[in-house]
């Protein structure tokens with residue numbers, strides 16, 4: 549179904565459209581287009597200088613156009629005269645190969661050619677901070693174990709309720725909200741959906757949460773580890789694969805090989821196991837995308853937090869319903885990848901899951917031995933499971949070495965991503981820190 553955006557504007561009283569795209573660093577960029585101009589923009593797209601965003605372009609490149617995908621349009625619940633619409637980046641009539649939404653669309657097509665349709669849900673944890681971002685917004689939120697804190701969640705009821713009400717209005721099927729495991733941290737869950745729809749919703753959720761927080765005088769952050777010593781912002785992904793997209797999906801092919809009840813270990817079908825095998829095989833490399841910032845590596849491989857657990861993995865292991873591993877199989881027909889964090893690009897996160905999973909299906913990858921142990925307490929007993937990268941540079945090197953994953957994600961994407969991320973690492977590495985003075989001044 550193609551939505552005519554000009555008609556949508558007339559029906560809903562929209563005055564402006566934000567034609568939005570997401571760059572390689574996860575930055576969301578938009579032009580505000582008056583409704584009077586939307587019909588032309590729907591055809592031709594809104595023009596951008598690609599060099600001005602993180603897309604590895606030059607100032608000499610021609611205009612990049614973000615062509616709105618009308619199926620993604622959302623009227624802003626907090627500013628109803630404005631609508632947001634995700635754009636697909638195009639240059640000189642061709643899709644921009646490294647633009648994240650295009651990278652994901654290619655993965656979805658590749659999976660569909662094999663009759664596989666990935667559905668995912670994401671758990672985008674966030675903190676509410678003061679506007680300066682230097683402390684949590686609620687000075688009374690100090691419990692050692694603040695998870696599910698009923699008093700603290702109600703002190704931020706105005707923010708949480710407003711966001712949840714909007715998700716209800718948008719028909720996302722939100723079903724629970726809580727105070728998370730760090731002081732100042734929250735999580736809000738909505739229903740899983742097709743990978744592209746989840747990526748669009750995930751992008752919009754970040755935009756909406758930041759906007760509502762600002763309205764209430766706070767600052768929302770999805771930064772992986774915004775407060776030293778406290779649990780970080782994860783972005784766990786729940787993954788299943790179906791026989792058809794959208795409403796047409798009838799059979800969860802992760803749950804069953806024969807169209808009957810769940811089969812296989814922990815209720816994961818052969819295909820499900822191979823898909824998981826691909827994630828396990830490529831884990832160290834895909835961390836460059838699921839955990840894309842310098843700060844990401846303060847969340848994984850972290851020492852014990854004030855609450856007693858980091859809830860983040862440090863080793864490439866999987867298990868049943870146990871939250872101390874990188875992958876948890878909580879029930880038949882799906883698994884949870886607990887690696888990704890709040891800095892993960894919503895489109896690249898989904899794309900790399902599909903790319904790694906499909907590679908596992910092709911090679912009939914084995915996810916390896918399952919460890920049903922408490923990894924935080926007994927992880928030292930595991931022999932031979934790879935450690936996750938210790939920092940962003942290790943992750944980038946692991947990605948660069950993984951020729952299969954690089955090619956599956958697309959050579960143009962992979963080289964643009966690696967180039968910009970290596971520049972970012974170089975910038976970090978040349979930064980002088982207090983730690984160096986504290987530890988080296990008197991050497």
Ligand SMILES: [Mg+2]
Pocket residue numbers: 671673728735782
């Ligand atoms: Mg959580």
